[in-house]
Amino acid sequence: MKIFSYTSAQYEHLPCNFCGEDNADTIATRDRNGYSVRTLLCRNCGLLYIDPRMTPQWYQLYYEQEYRHEMARFKGLNRAQTYTSEILFNHAKKRTKPFFENLRPYVNNGLTIEVGSSTGGVLAGFRDVFGSEVLGIEPSPEEAQYAESQGVRTIQSMFESLGEGVVPKAENIISLRALNHMLDFHSFLVWANKHLAFDGRLILEVMHFPNVVEHYGYLPRGIQIDHVFMFTPETLRQFLEALGFTVMTEGVDRKAEHMYIVAKKTAEVSAEGARNKKYTGYSAVRAWLNQTPSSYLTFLFKYDIKKKIKVLSYKIRRTLKHLLVLFGLYREGKRG
Numbered sequence: 001m002k003i004f005s006y007t008s009a010q011y012e013h014l015p016c017n018f019c020g021e022d023n024a025d026t027i028a029t030r031d032r033n034g035y036s037v038r039t040l041l042c043r044n045c046g047l048l049y050i051d052p053r054m055t056p057q058w059y060q061l062y063y064e065q066e067y068r069h070e071m072a073r074f075k076g077l078n079r080a081q082t083y084t085s086e087i088l089f090n091h092a093k094k095r096t097k098p099f100f101e102n103l104r105p106y107v108n109n110g111l112t113i114e115v116g117s118s119t120g121g122v123l124a125g126f127r128d129v130f131g132s133e134v135l136g137i138e139p140s141p142e143e144a145q146y147a148e149s150q151g152v153r154t155i156q157s158m159f160e161s162l163g164e165g166v167v168p169k170a171e172n173i174i175s176l177r178a179l180n181h182m183l184d185f186h187s188f189l190v191w192a193n194k195h196l197a198f199d200g201r202l203i204l205e206v207m208h209f210p211n212v213v214e215h216y217g218y219l220p221r222g223i224q225i226d227h228v229f230m231f232t233p234e235t236l237r238q239f240l241e242a243l244g245f246t247v248m249t250e251g252v253d254r255k256a257e258h259m260y261i262v263a264k265k266t267a268e269v270s271a272e273g274a275r276n277k278k279y280t281g282y283s284a285v286r287a288w289l290n291q292t293p294s295s296y297l298t299f300l301f302k303y304d305i306k307k308k309i310k311v312l313s314y315k316i317r318r319t320l321k322h323l324l325v326l327f328g329l330y331r332e333g334k335r336g
C-alpha cells in the first residue's frame with residue numbers, strides 16, 4: 001500500500017475548471033496549515049482554485065490516510081477523531097433539519113438526490129422535513145451500506161460513472177459542503193442540470209471564502225488543500241446562471257463561514273457547459289482582494305497563538321509525564 005506524503009504526492013496542472021482558460025493571477029502560495037499551496041484566480045471567470053493540485057489518485061490517498069489527521073492538527077487536537085457511521089449520520093441529520101426547514105418555500109415536491117451522500121444523514125433529515133422520496137449517490141461502500149441500513153436508498157458510485165438513464169430526473173438535487181472538494185465541479189453542475197426536471201431545484205452549500213478571509217484577516221486562512229475550488233457569492237451565482245440555473249435565494253450559516261444557495265433549472269445546457277465563453281467574474285474578486293487586508297501577524301496574535309499554546313501545553317504535559325514515569329514517580333493507570 002502506498003503511504004501518503006505531501007512530498008511524494010504527484011501534482012498536476014489543469015486550466016480553469018469552469019471556463020477552460022489558462023490565464024490566472026497567483027493570489028497566495030501558502031494554505032492555512034502553512035503548506036506550500038498555490039492559489040490562482042482565473043482572469044476570465046473569477047474562479048479561485050489550487051494549482052498545481054494533487055492527481056485524483058493522490059487525493060484519494062490523502063482522504064484515506066491524511067485528511068482526518070490534518071484536520072485534528074488544524075484544530076489543535078492530540079489525535080485524529082474517529083467517527084462511526086452512526087455518529088456521522090446523526091450529526092448530519094440533526095444539522096440539516098433546521099437548514100431544510102428554513103428553505104421550505106424553495107423546495108419542490110418529489111424525488112430528491114444528494115451527490116456525495118455519505119451515511120445518508122442529510123437525506124434522512126430532508127425526508128423528515130418534507131416526506132419526499134430520497135436517493136443518495138455515494139462512492140464509499142461502507143457509507144452507502146450504512147445509509148441503506150437507515151432506509152436511505154443509495155447507489156454506490158461516483159456521479160461521473162453513472163450510465164445514461166440510471167438515475168431518474170429529480171425535483172431537487174442537493175450538494176452540501178462538497179463543491180469545494182470536488183475535482184471537477186463544472187461537470188457536477190452540468191450533471192445536475194441534466195438530471196433535474198425543468199424548474200427543479202439545486203441546493204448548494206459551500207465555504208464563504210470572503211467571509212473566512214475577512215474574519216481572520218489573513219488570506220491563506222481561507223485556503224486548504226482539500227478545497228480545490230473556492231467561491232464568492234458573486235462567482236457562484238455567475239457559475240449557476242451560466243449553466244442554466246436562476247438563483248432563488250441565498251444566505252449564510254450562523255458563523256457566516258458557509259453560504260447556501262437555491263437555484264432553479266430554467267434552461268438546458270450542453271455537455272460543453274460553460275467552456276470557451278467570456279465572463280465578468282474576475283474584476284469583482286480582484287477588487288475585493290485588493291482592498292482586503294491580509295496579515296499573518298494579526299492572524300497569529302488574534303487566533304493562531306491560542307491553538308499553538310494548546311498544542312505546546314499538551315506536549316509539555318506529555319513530556320513531564322514521560323519523565324515522571326522514567327524516574328518511577330508516576331505509574332500509568334495508578335495514582336498515589
Ligand SMILES: [Zn+2]
Binds near residue numbers: 017043
Ligand atoms: Zn475561468
